[in-house]
Amino acid sequence: MSREQHIVRTFLELADTLVEDFDIIDFLHQMTVRCQELLDVTDAAVFLAHPGPHLHSPAPCDPGPGLQRVLDTACLQGPALEAHRTHRSVTALDEAETAARWPEFAQHRQAAGYTLxxxxxxxxxxxxxGSLLLLRTGHKPLGADDLSLAQALADAATIGLLQARTIRQQHTVHEQLHTALQSRILIEQAKGVLAARQNITLNEAFDAIRQHARHHRLLLSDVARDVIDNRLTPAPAAAQPHTTEADAE
Structure with missing residues (x-):
């Protein structure tokens, strides 16, 4: 396979996030592997934004202790966090400058054998x-072509992850709507059962179910299910004890 074909296949992989069994950890692992294969780098890691000021890095498969310490520190300081905050590429080249700006990151990077x-x-x-971190053991900076390709890979991965998040959110909304519909059907059935059982109107039956749910701090759907399955027969609302402020505490 030529390098051009490898690049094309990689972009297709990064776009394939709409499958039902999408696995974000496997996706990020493949992203780092492709960076190592296509770019002049030793290791790569993806950092994702977390609530709060720091980043989180799903670790690559079986990282050595040196790389793991670099990744742990990079979540708190260093070029990965800087790139995320400033929205631009950041390169740590000069040892003295890196040590002055990010002392812990510089220490662990050097101990692990990474120079760039x-x-x-x-x-x-x-x-x-988040951001994409590329680590090297050589002394030559990444070329302009590799930097452009790396940014394109990061952009493609970003689009893929955002698509996957949108799909998950849509699924959540659909599930909530489905649950609401099913609960409404259940409550309507319980109203009919209770109205026939008590010889009351449907509105009175619903008031009885609602008052019972409030007094016992239950969901309407749970009370409705008990009316249907367990022959629960709430008294008409006027005959039930009212919920007081003390009950609600």
Missing amino acids: ATALPMRLRRNNI
């Missing part, structure tokens, strides 16, 4: 989701 570190933002318009 470059981070690229993962951002699409207002969606800023």
